[in-house]
Amino acid sequence: MTITLTHPALWLSAVGLPLLPALLLPVARLRSPAQLLMPWAAAPAxxxxxLVSQEVVVELPLLLGMRLGLIPLTRVFLLFTALLWIIAGVYAQSYLAGDAxxxxxxxxxxxxxxxxxxxxxxxDLVSFYFFFTLMGLAAYGLVIHAGTAAVQRAGRIYLILVILGEAFLLPAMLLTAVAAGTYNLEAVPAAVAGSAQRPLIMGxxxxxxxxxxGALFLHVWLPLAHPAAPTPASAILSGTMIKAGLLGWLLFLPLGEPALPAWGTFCMVAGIxxxxxxxVVGLTQSHPKSILAYSSVSQMGLMTVALGVALAVPTARTLALSxxxxxxxxxxxxKGALFLGVGVADHVSTSRQRLLVGVGLLLAALALAGAPLSSGAVAxxxxxxxxxxxxxPWSARLSLLLxxxxxxxxxxxxxxxLAVWPDTRKxxxxxxxxxxxxxxxxxLxxxxxVFLLPEELATVAVKTLAFSSFWPxxxxxxxxxxxxxxxxxxxxRFRPAIPEGDVLLLLLWLLNVLQRVRRAGVVPAWNALTRQADRSAGHWQRQTDVVTTLIxxxxxxxxxVVAGTIFMVLLTLALLLVVLV
Amino acid sequence: MRGRANITQLWTRVILVVCSVVFGLGLVWTALALPQEATGLARVVKPRMPESGVTNPVTAVLLNFRGYDTLLEIGVLLLAIIAVWSLRLAPTRTALERFMAETPVLAYLVRLLVPVMLLVAGYLTWIGSSRAGGAFQGGAVVAGAGVLLLLAAMVPLPRRRRLLRSLLVMGFGLFLAVAGGMLLLGNNLLEYPPERAYILILAIETLLTVSIGLTLALLFLGVIPEVAAIQQRREDNV
Amino acid sequence: MSQFSLYAVISMLIFSIGLYGFIAHAHLVRKILAVNIMGSAIFLLLISAARRDPTAPPDPVPHAMVLTGIVVSVSFTAFALALTRRIYAETGQAYLPETEPAISAQKQDIVQK
Amino acid sequence: MDNLGTWIVWPILLPLIAIIPIFLRKRSGAANVSLVTAAAIVLAVAGLARQVLTNGEQSHAVGGWDAPLGIMLHADGLSVFMLMMTAIVGAITSIYAAGYRFQGGGDSGSSSGYFFWPLSMFLWAALNVLFLAADIFNLYIGLELLSLAAVALVTLERKRDATVAGMRYLLASFLGSLAYLLGVALLYTAFGTLDLELLGARIQPDLPTAVAIMLITLGTALKTALFPLHFWLPPAHGSAPTPVSALLSALVVKASFYLLLRLWFEVFPAALTPAIAQMLGLLGAIGILWGSFLALRQHKLKALVAFSTVAQVGYLFLLFPLASTSAGWGVDAWSGGVYHAFAHACAKAAMFMAAGTLAYAIGSDQLDHLAGTFQHYPFSVTALTLAGVSLMGLPPSGGFIGKWLLLNSALASGQWWFALVILTGSLLATGYVTMVLSHILLRPPDAAPIEPRNTRVSFTLEFAALLLALIALGLGLAATPMLALLRIGMPFTGY
Structure with missing residues (x-):
């Protein structure tokens, strides 16, 4: 059965409905209905x-011509994203009930x-960029919810990384738009592939x-922000929001266009x-949410491998995309189930609950590990x-590595x-x-x-009963x-512990050291030098201060007089230009 | 630092002089390159003069063909008086003013001159439709009379705002009313019916003469009359 | 050189002199006078351009423009003089103070450093 | 049959008519008359916009005399766009001013609060005159009307800073106006017409034309505060009463920019050589960096906002090199620049209003004193933030659309250096906006909570700022129809 739904209002409601309760929140009388409706704002999506099983695009007179629609790829993303938003939303209503x-x-x-x-x-490109930015910036409010100093630090780093991401994305988007000559997303991969600045855009x-x-070494915000946020928000961050980056790659990179073995290999290596x-870093963590955050880094790496495959081997595009x-x-x-489970395990009070929650967590963990018949195994x-x-040669190595x-x-x-196991003694x-x-x-x-799957996938699930998925x-x-x-x-008693944020901390430490070196060594040396060079050292120092000079x-x-003279000079220069040229 | 500042000033001055000379020469060159034959609108104005309602082409341009500019310009004048008042300068009595007030000769002269000036102003306004003259010229003479009266301290400053302000805004008001009123007749903005053009222009010019003259005189005074009057009375009482 | 060219050249020279004076002189009344000189130069150019052909009646449009320009110039002069009076009342002199209020905060900041 | 449905004349007539009762009445009456007039002007502009959308460009021969004898009024997409900008900002600023307490005494007929109304009505009339003018001398009178009203508004409150800044502004205006007038005189002497369209048809690339264009351009650039001719702007906008700062930064600098836009692209497009266009763009680019940099160095909120205007004006001038040299993408650059002007008008006015409210509430506009104001004035701080979003160029704000279009054409025409400047400018804007917000939101732990001095701030003040900020934000969403309106009669072929 195929249903086509092409009324623009319907599609607008899918993205606009969440904004409605948000607008109602400031009004005191409408506050509680708005809070009650919160999770269900994702229902239209x-x-x-x-319902929409065909490719549909509707056009709206918003921004520079907003186009909303679905293709098979985004349909899958929308499905799990909307689902998780609803689940986490309902969860949040209880989890944060009574929170000021x-x-x-x-x-x-x-x-x-x-x-x-x-x-x-x-x-379309512009709307994509808008929503991407909206998500990134609004999530800052979720991360810093608790308001403690550590959380604020995590929030700051998150925000810096978001803005940094924008600084890379905006030029990429613009270059893509210029190359494509249109804002339609359908035209993007081919345009990127054919652009003269392909390496720049792809980079x-x-x-x-x-x-x-959360790609390798760009992941530094992730293990800080995920544990900092309240549990339902962590589930969203790890479950759906980091997938937005992945979706961005899939929509913009030229998959299945000309083979780009170098880029593909790069992605595969980075992913693995x-x-x-x-x-490795996750094992050293003690907080369950930090462990899950690092697990997300690891899992996203695996998906990056598939991206690399699609980049390197155009014919494998369909396979890699599926x-x-x-x-x-x-x-x-x-990951949603695991994150939410951390909060549930915290509230366990009887041993029966303990058993049930434990089993549930085990199931989810096994799925993630890829035990036979689980979703992980199919994936x-x-x-x-x-x-x-x-x-x-690569193929064999890759499957072993996997x-x-x-x-x-x-x-x-x-x-x-082990870190999260429900403890009734608390x-x-x-x-x-x-x-x-x-x-x-x-x-559940x-x-x-597996039981909700279409038939062709279900047969794959049976295949997972093989030894190859059992032994790992x-x-x-x-x-x-x-x-x-x-x-x-x-x-x-050997317990290695790498603090959350790993390389970032290394970087900060390095900067700190450099700063100290500058302060301890370079500055006095520089001062001494300049003092010798110029007897009025204070004057010289002031002169070197660019900022002061500019001001x-x-x-x-x-x-x-100076302003007038500048005007006069401009007049004269322009006149000379006019007369002589 | 002081020395540096002077050097900066010196250099600025040198640059300014050099630029002014170069710029001036450039402008002179430009002036010489201007066309020598008449390119203006005189030829366009002439055939339409009969429809303008007046025979003086300058007045026709000012009050009819480009009346919109003149309307806005009266607006600038009204704006000027409001702007000067908004500064709320303190009223001062200068030494000159006191001297004038105490000199009977001046007072006599002013008594003699002012009526003549007003007569001249009226004539200038009226003749404007056919020869050199008009509201601005007339208004300027009215203003001169007003300044003389102010200097001789022969008019008490009004303490009530309504009358003075009405006189000030009256010319602008009539002009605007005529401009907008034409829309009611189905005409364009400021489009006089040709048969009424003369009388309308004359009416506008007459009121404008009073308004312009008063405005210029009060610009000379520079302070809000009613505020000054209150202060003046206070001083007199002391 | 035609009559028009002569007037045009002179008007340009007057304009340049006025411009120089406007920028170079610090006293506000002189600046205002300089502005009037520049304005007059432009009016001179327009009036002379109105009668480039001595045999024909003059072009009335520049005359009207000059009249309008004079009124505008009078209005501005009146306001500028009144503003000068207020500056004199507030600062005790008829010059522009040479440091800017918006910048002076910066300067203090630098001194503190 | 009357002609009252000629919408094009009403944006000019209404404010002029309103001045008469305002001039004759006392303060309270003045405010009410102004608010009613503001509403009427908004309606008139809406009527004109509808007329232009359905029937295309509108022309009106004032006095019934066609050009070249008479003066034409002309309304195309750009005019209507600017009129809408003025109507929105003007109306909301009037609401703000009605709740604002001007400093400076006097009785009800001679206080600062009273004089705001006739002066702002003149300002509004002047803006509308400019945006509808099709005559180069008429533009001059509009410009003078605008300058005089603007300067008088700056000096409205009896403050020494403002008086001095106003004088500087007046002198700069003089210089700009005289340069412009000399240019007009040269053009009339050479071509014998004042009508823009006829002038465009007759104009020859000879020496007087070139000199006239140069004089007009520089005179106008001075009034628009293009770097390095911006010296008068920060003190004037920073020290004026808050509603005035909003009007000046939002509208007045745009008026002279509009003039430049009209003349360059419609009257003498042939003279816009790549070299001159690049020069204008270069000055604009330096202005962006210079203004943003100085904004970052300010300690006072209003001064910071004023320097941000210097930077934002720079973006407008990028339009010249981008629109004139990028074939095909010129439309994007042109409409991007104009869109940016609109968005900046709303955002900057909102920002000034919010800043003024906070300054009034705590009795100081030092950045250091702002901590903790969010708790007391959440709406003002929200307005400040949302306006900041537009200044930073984040979606979905109007500022985003403007910057996006400008960036697009910069990259498409290979002028990547301008793209770099725009991006750097956005980052710097992010810097100064976050600087303000962090002063407001992050209270130093050791500081005592600051008690606001004037707790009773009229809600009108907060509401007006928030409304404008929301409009600035919503402008991006409404971009499609707005850009369609802008394209009516735009000076580019192919649309």
């Missing part, structure tokens, strides 16, 4: 994702939601979207490195199929489970249905995913067990 800042949280949540849904629905795109996607790097679609959906749901099978398209990555993921999930909170219900839905979606999990589990045993031994210059420009 979910409806569109479920809930109204503000609602406002930012809705704005971010509008941005996230909008960028998926956008079919800008990889970095700009890479920051959002990130996959292991995330696990792999990414399946993988992204799987990861969004599983990994797709990924592996895609890698077969790469030329031979399996090793699965081992690593299992290990990290084990570490997570002061008991009340585990309200508002928390466990949405979480259960998420877990992860677990029962088994090995990983064994390793976890061994590690646990080692860890529990009285003599063993003094402005002051001088202000005296009337």
């Amino acid at each position: 979910l409806g569109l994702a479920l 800042g809930f109204r503000r949280f609602c406002g930012f949540y809705l704005l971010t939601m509008s941005g996230n849904l909008g960028l998926i629905l956008a079919r 800008l795109l990889l970095i700009g979207f890479g920051i959002k996607a 490195t990130a996959a292991f790097y995330g696990v 792999a990414i679609m399946v993988y992204a959906t799987h990861h969004a749901l599983a 990994k099978t797709f990924l592996k199929d895609a890698t077969y398209a790469v030329s031979d 399996q090793l990555a699965a081992v690593a993921t299992t290990l990290l999930m084990g570490r997570f489970l 002061p008991a909170h009340h585990l309200s249905p508002g928390l466990w219900l949405p979480w259960s839905v998420a877990v 979606l992860v677990a029962g995913w 999990v088994a090995v990983g589990a064994l390793l976890v067990g061994g590690g646990w045993w080692l860890y529990r031994r009285p003599g063993m 003094r210059l402005e002051g001088r420009l202000n005296t009337w």
Whole structure:
């Protein structure tokens, strides 16, 4: 059955509905209905994702000609994104009930939601950029919700990275638009492929979207922001928002156009490195949300590998895209369930609850690790199929690396489970249905995913019963067990801990050192030198201060005679130009 | 620092002089390159004179063909008086003013001159439709009479605002009313019916003469009359 | 050199002199006088251009423009003189103070450093 | 049959008519008359916009005399665009001014508060005259009317700073006007017409023309505060009463810019050589960097906003090199520049209003004193933020559309250096906007909470600023129909 829905108002409501409650929030009387409606603002988008099975584009007289629509790729993204926004929204209503800042949280949540849904629905460059920016900036309000000093620091770094991302994306968008001669997204990949500035555009795109996607070394904001945000917001950040960067790559990069082996290899190497790097740093974390954040870095790395495949081997485009679609959906749901589970585990009070919550977490963790029959296993099978398209020596290595990555993921999930395992000895909170219900839905979606699949995918799920998907999990589990045993031994107290934000901290430390060197060594030396060069050292120093000079210059420009003379000089110069040229 | 400032000033001055000379020469060259034959609108104005309602071409241009410019220009004059008043300068009695006030000869002369000046002003305004003259010339003479009266302190400053302000705004008001009123007749803005043009222009010019004269005299005074009057009375009482 | 050219050249020279005076002289009344000189120069140019052909009646449009220009110039002069009076009342002199209020905050800042 | 439905005359007539009762009545009456007139002007402009949208360009021969004998009024997309900008900012500023407390005493008929109304009505009339003029001498009178009203408004409150700044502004205006008038005199002497269209048809690339264009351009650039002729702007805009600062920064500099736009692209496009266009663009580019840099160095909120105007004016001048040399993308550059002017008008007026409200509330506009004002004046701070979003050029604001179009044409025409300047300018704008916001939002931990001095701030003040900021933000969303309006009669072929 195919349904075509082409009324523009319908599509506008999908992105505009979240803004409505946001507008109602300041009005005291309408506040509680607005808060009640918050999660369901994503419902029209979910409806569109479920019902629209054809490519549709509608045009609206907004911005520079807004086009909204869906293609198969974005339909999948919209499906899991809208779903997760609803689940996390319902969860947030209980999680933050009674919180003084809930109204503000609602406002930012809705704005971010509008941005996230909008960028998926956008079919033109300008709208895409608008929604992307809206999402990035509005999420700042989610990150800093708690308001503590550490959270504010995380927020600052998040904001800096967002603005940095904008600085890369805006030129990329403009260059793309100029190359395409239109703002339509359909024309973009071909335009990028054919542009004379292809390397520049691709570089800008990889970095700009890479920051959002948490790509290797651009991920520094991610392990800071995800734990800082309230749990439902973390679920959104990790589940859907980092996928926006991935979607950006898929929509803008020339996949399936001419083969770009160098770019492809670069992406594959960066992806695989990130996959292991995330696990290694993640293992040293103790906070469950930090572990999950690093796991996201690792998982996004795996999806980047598929992107690399599509870039390097044009014929593998379809395969790689399906792999990414399946993988992204799987990861969004599983990561959502895991993040929400952290909050649920915190509220456990009885041992029965403990058992149920534990089982749920285990299920989600197993899915992420790729245990047979799970969504993870299906996703990994797709990924592996895609890698077969790469030329031979690489292909074998890649599939081995992928399996090793699965081992690593299992290990990290084990570490997570140990960190989060519900503890009834903690002061008991009340585990309200508002928390466990949405979480259960998420877990059920992860677990029962296979049954909702179209037939061709379901057959793949059966294929995952093979040994190749079984052994990594088994090995990983064994390793976890061994590690646990080692860890529990009285003599063993070796606990490496890399602080969240890893390379960023290294960078900051380096800057700090440089600063200290400058202050301790360079500045006195410079002063001594200048003092010798000029006896009136103070005067010289003032002269060298560019800023001061400029400001003094402005002051001088202000005296009337100088200003008038400048006008006169301009007149004369222009006159000479006119007479002589 | 002082020395540096002087050097800056010196250089600025040198540059300014050099630029002024070069610029002046450039302008002279430009002036010489201007066309020698008449290119103006005289030929366009002449055939339409009969429709203008007046016989003096300058008045026809000012009040009819380019009446819109003149309307705005009266606006500038009204704006000037409002702007000067908005500065709210303190009223001062200068030494000259006191001297004048105490000299009976001047007072006599002013008594003699002012009526004659007003007569001249009226004549200038009336003759403007056919020969050199008009509201501006007439208004300037009225203003001269007003300045003389002010200097001789022979008119008490009005304490009530309404009358004075009405006189000031009256010329502009009539002009504007005529301009807009033409729309009611189905004409364009300021489009006089040719048969009424003369009388309308004369009416506008007459009121303008009073308004312009008064405005110029009050611009000379520079302070808000009613405020000054209150102050003056206060001083006199002391 | 025709009569028109002579007047035009002179008007340009007067304009340049006025411009120089406007920029170079610090006293505000002199500046205002300089502005009037520049204005007169332009009026001279227009009036002389109105009668380039001595045999024909003069072009009335420049005359009207000059009349309008004079009224505008009078209005500006009146306001400028009144403003000069206020500056004199507030600062005790008829010159522009040479440091800017918006910049002076900066200057203090630098001194403190 | 009457002719009252000729919408084109009403934006000029209405404010002029309003001046008469305002001049004759006392303060309270003056405010009410002005507000009613403002509403009427908004309606008239809307009527004209509708007429232009349905019937295309409108012309009106004043006095029934066609050019060259008479004076024409002309309304195309650009005129209507500018009239709309003026109507929106003017009306909302009037609302703000009605709630604003001007300093400076006097009785009700002679206080600063009273004089704002007739002067602002003259300002509005002058702007509308300019935007509808099709005659180069008529433009001169409009310009003079505008300058005189603007200077008088600056000196409205009895403050020494403002008086001095006003004098400087007046002198700069003199210089600009005289240069312009000399240019007009030369053009009339050479070509014997004052009508813009006829002038454009007759104009020859000879020496007097070139000199006249140069004089007009520089005179107008001085009034628009193009770097390095911006010296008069920051003190004048920074020290004027708040509603006046809003009007000046939003509208007055745009008027002379509009003049330049008209003349360059419609009267003497042939004279716009690449070299001159690049020069104008270069000065604009320096202005962007210079103004933003100095804005970052300010300690007072209003001074900062004023320097930001210097920077934002720079963007407008980028239009000249971009629109004249990028074939095909010239339309983008042209409409981007004009759009930027509109968005800046709304955003800057909102910013000045919000800044003025905060300054009034805490009795100081030092940035250091702003901490904690958000709790008391959330609407003003929100207005400040939203206006900042437009200045930074973030979507969906009008500023974003303007910058996007300018950037697009810069890259398309290969003038990447201007693109670089625009991006740098946006980053610098982000810098000074965040600087203000962090002063407001982040209170130093050791500082005591600041109690506002004047807690009772009229809600009108906050509402007006927020409304304008929202309009600046919404302008981006409304870009498609607005750009369609702008394209009616635009000086580019192919549309």
